[in-house]
Amino acid sequence: MYIILSNNDPLPLYEQIKKQITEQIVNGRLLPEESLPSIRALAKELEISVITVKKAYDDLEADGFIVTRQGKGSVVAQAGAAFVREAKLKGMQQHLEDAITAGRALGMSDEEITKMLELLLKE
């Protein structure tokens, strides 16, 4: 596992941690059942507050990426394919949203955007 935090990143630190762990789960660098470092150990290593890491882990757990077991720490969730697919789907949706935003910025109507998408799909 790797985590590199940047103060120049507009994302808050806990979001950066979340994003990087999620990416590593989605692209298979972190495998199901693999242990994550403890919240306090990671906070010390990254020299950030405990609560920042805790927030990232809590969110990852709520999203189903990791599981925390009492006394055993956190591991990557067994969920596997479903979550990976869902995560990728979310990414794809984001791209579509970006395209819509770009279209609207150009003054395109919703019909024009839809038409362009249909055209591209037929290609």
Place this chain on the structure above:
Amino acid sequence: MAGSEYALEVQGLSKRFERFELKDVSFRIPRGYIMGFAGRNGAGKTTTIKCILDLVKGDSGSIRIFGEDYANNPIGIRDRIGYVSEDSPFYEDMTAAWTGRFVGKFYSRFDSRQFAGWLDRFQVDPGKKVKELSRGMKVKLSLALALSHHPELLILDEPTSGLDPVVRSELLEVFLELLQDENCTIFFSSHISSDMEKIADYLTLIDNGRILLSEEKHKLLDGWSIVKADNRCKSPELDALLCGKKEGDFGYSGIVQDGAEFRRRFAARFPGAEYRTDRLTLDELLVRLSGSQREELVC
């Protein structure tokens, strides 16, 4: 371990002095976390800390440490607190090692081997007299003393002020190390906000004897933001959302707690116009909130 989930609870603490008063100070720290206590000089940080340590008696309010009152267990509570004061009140002509033997007698769990270990790590010469130590060394001696009786609550009054960046970062590293033990709680005051932004879990802001805010760090720094807009986009209903407003010839800025609400009202009032939003630093939050009336804040 039995006891409260809070290492420290201050509730409704008030104390009147001739020229200054603490008014209705309340906050609490969950066990196992660091709280930063920020405020400008003279805001009431040290007085609050002295009340927490029972060195100054409040006129009203309660202070509970590990869920206990001083009145019930005055010595037991002190035994579990490590305190590093702003000045190092040690005998100037005595050595660091002597100071350890002296202070150690007051604590049931003082560990002299650990004390020697901390001095070694901090590179404080045990044979040196207190008066020969630099400011940084004195703080380290003070911290070594506080840590060597296994405190569960560490209270530090301006531990990092007056220290160079290297020593400061060394100390912050020690704090994070201590927190590997989930039973250790740290409360430290400072006006060096970058230290707090880095390692604090909770932040409490005090100004003029009153608590401005006491919150999880993220809720504060991610919740509040600075908005900046030009003077064409000004309206009283937007102003009502702003705290610590600054106005100039070209534009105005202020901090808002509810960025979404501001965006909604701004868009409704000035369709098509734009404004900038910046992330807030603790310094800016403190500057903008200090001096602005507490009543303006709806938190």
